Amino acid sequence: MKKFFWLLLLALVIIQFFRPEKNIAATTATTDIATKYTVPADVNAILQKACNDCHSNNTNYPWYSNIQPMAWWLASHVKDGKRHLNFSTFTSYSYKRADHKMEEVIEMVEKNEMPLASYTWAHKDAKLTEAEKNTLINWARQVRTEIKKDSAF
Numbered sequence: 001m002k003k004f005f006w007l008l009l010l011a012l013v014i015i016q017f018f019r020p021e022k023n024i025a026a027t028t029a030t031t032d033i034a035t036k037y038t039v040p041a042d043v044n045a046i047l048q049k050a051c052n053d054c055h056s057n058n059t060n061y062p063w064y065s066n067i068q069p070m071a072w073w074l075a076s077h078v079k080d081g082k083r084h085l086n087f088s089t090f091t092s093y094s095y096k097r098a099d100h101k102m103e104e105v106i107e108m109v110e111k112n113e114m115p116l117a118s119y120t121w122a123h124k125d126a127k128l129t130e131a132e133k134n135t136l137i138n139w140a141r142q143v144r145t146e147i148k149k150d151s152a153f
């Protein structure tokens with residue numbers, strides 16, 4: 001039992017050296033959603049506190065993100081989140097894809113599927129109020145109108 005404990009401790013020490021690369025961009029991407037579509041300050045504040053950690057090129061890391069295996073777990077969420085939707089590369093999406101993503105935003109927020117429960121558990125202020133949800137949903141609808149105007153499909 002004692003031997004097992006020491007091995008576990010050793011393993012924990014060793015994995016600390018394997019750090020995933022952090023998701024931090026030096027500048028705002030030229031393909032950021034705000035470069036083309038309207039993102040009012042109140043919407044931006046909601047995205048910033050509840051979505052951008054996993055859906056943009058800039059994650060605001062908590063202290064425990066420096067500890068393994070926590071960092072791996074966070075990195076996989078960020079990678080997965082960005083693969084599905086990245087506000088930093090939003091204008092590089094086709095109109096059809098961008099429109100569909102906004103449709104998904106409305107659905108995810110309505111169904112309380114986003115932000116992820118594991119995220120709001122650690123970030124209490126990211127739990128959206130009904131008013132914040134409405135703000136986000138109305139904004140996503142607005143962006144869909146803008147996309148439609150742009151593309152005329």
Ligand code: HEC
Nearest residue numbers: 050051053054077080081084085104105108114115116119
């Ligand atoms: C902790 C990380 C995290 C946070 C915070 C987060 N998401 Fe996600 N999001 C994910 C992951 C991971 C996926 C993909 C897997 C899934 O659907 O569960 C995803 C999927 C999505 C999708 C589906 C995209 C598609 O077409 O498949 C939408 C839309 C979305 N998120 C919107 C949001 C919005 C809006 C917020 C803020 C209110 C938010 N997310 C906050 C991690 C996150």
